Amino acid sequence: QVQLVESGGGLVQDGGSLSLSCAVSGLNFGKYVMGWFRQAPEKERELIAAISWSGSTTHYDDSVKGRFAITRDGAKGAVYLQMNNLKPEDTAMYFCAADMYGTSWTNPRMYNYWGQGTQVTVSS
Numbered sequence: 001q002v003q004l005v006e007s008g009g010g011l012v013q014d015g016g017s018l019s020l021s022c023a024v025s026g027l028n029f030g031k032y033v034m035g036w037f038r039q040a041p042e043k044e045r046e047l048i049a050a051i052s053w054s055g056s057t058t059h060y061d062d063s064v065k066g067r068f069a070i071t072r073d074g075a076k077g078a079v080y081l082q083m084n085n086l087k088p089e090d091t092a093m094y095f096c097a098a099d100m101y102g103t104s105w106t107n108p109r110m111y112n113y114w115g116q117g118t119q120v121t122v123s124s
Helices: none
Strands: 003-007 010-013 018-025 033-039 046-051 058-060 068-073 078-083 092-099 118-123
Touching (some): 003 092, 018 092, 033 068, 046 068, 078 092
Parallel strands (some): 010 118
Antiparallel strands (some): 003 018, 018 078, 033 046, 046 058, 068 078, 092 118
């Protein structure tokens, strides 16, 4: 059974930091591109960061470049998202997802497995 379990969300003030984790089990972790998405109320789910199978290549949405960093640990089967200088517009539910083929990192439909999400709220 494949499981992706996010943790680390919470309430933080404008300019603060949070570190999200996603524990992955039930699949060959090293064979999957991993992504972090977010979805705010009444908005579409959007990719904010993704990382290649080996961890050598990353992709960020322009809105988070320079503030967020995605990493992965193959030994632990985990992917992380360090979020710094958070802004109220970063408020959303954050999801991690696994993509077996890596053909279109930004397209949520291409991801095979999803976690349940963790809420991030940034107060002004």
